Amino acid sequence: MLIVIGGVSVIPADGDRFETLKLRHSEAPEVCMFEPNPEIEADRKYNFEVITRVSVDIWVDALTYKYPQGNWEIKIHPTVPWEEHELAERSDYPHCNIMVVFEPISDGKRLGYAYPDFSKSSHKHMVVVVHTYEVDQNSIVFNQDGTVTRELEPMSLSLIQSILQHELGHAFGLLHYNISDPLKQGEYGTDRSMMYPALHSKSGLVHIQEPELIMMSKIYGEDGWGGKMPILMPKQCDFIHNILTKCDW
Ligand SMILES: [Zn+2]
Numbered sequence: 001m002l003i004v005i006g007g008v009s010v011i012p013a014d015g016d017r018f019e020t021l022k023l024r025h026s027e028a029p030e031v032c033m034f035e036p037n038p039e040i041e042a043d044r045k046y047n048f049e050v051i052t053r054v055s056v057d058i059w060v061d062a063l064t065y066k067y068p069q070g071n072w073e074i075k076i077h078p079t080v081p082w083e084e085h086e087l088a089e090r091s092d093y094p095h096c097n098i099m100v101v102f103e104p105i106s107d108g109k110r111l112g113y114a115y116p117d118f119s120k121s122s123h124k125h126m127v128v129v130v131h132t133y134e135v136d137q138n139s140i141v142f143n144q145d146g147t148v149t150r151e152l153e154p155m156s157l158s159l160i161q162s163i164l165q166h167e168l169g170h171a172f173g174l175l176h177y178n179i180s181d182p183l184k185q186g187e188y189g190t191d192r193s194m195m196y197p198a199l200h201s202k203s204g205l206v207h208i209q210e211p212e213l214i215m216m217s218k219i220y221g222e223d224g225w226g227g228k229m230p231i232l233m234p235k236q237c238d239f240i241h242n243i244l245t246k247c248d249w
Helices: 045-066 157-172 209-222
Strands: 004-005 007-014 017-021 030-034 097-104 112-117 125-131 133-135 151-155 174-179 235-239 243-248
Touching: 007 235, 017 209, 030 045, 045 157, 045 209, 097 157, 112 157, 125 157, 157 174, 174 209, 209 235, 209 243
Parallel strands: 030 097, 097 125
Antiparallel strands: 004 007, 017 174, 017 235, 112 125, 133 151, 235 243
């Protein structure tokens, strides 16, 4: 949208921009969760299984509610035990095209990430990594070797779920929802889109918003996975107040 001021200069209005990865699944994705190292996450590994199921279901339910004529079902395979996948290659799991991995270490900045692995043409898949510990900013540890570090503390389960919900968006082909105007007081960004690039610790569990659902229909069509895909996938679409204004290819 453009605002014309004084009839001479033309400036773009403050808007939000949703980018895509320009990647999509050709069929319904199938999710596999890989059990975390039981020595580190013995108590919480079942929580992570629940979080994985709930996070996938939240996406499926939201997409099905918005586009009820579409097939948005996602198969979740039984969790792969640690002792099995510790020594295995990802190519040993050809049925999985979204692999969810829980790793304890976080550099404090990146809570999780997702990346495509297309190294094997026969098994293209997305890997979702969710960190489960964060740096405790209040702790200082003086190590024997003279170095100073900070302690890691377990992330809350609601933060882990928020991260996974966001990373699943990447695994489906979404990138981020960026905004050009500063956040208003009390706004966290994630209240406009779950694909906002930052998570605020006070925002609590994040929720799927309208723009990510609209973007999913731009990537996959309203008929869901594996149906009649739009021929062109947008590079980005612009939103104002969560309303789509235009897309660029
Ligand atoms: Zn992200």
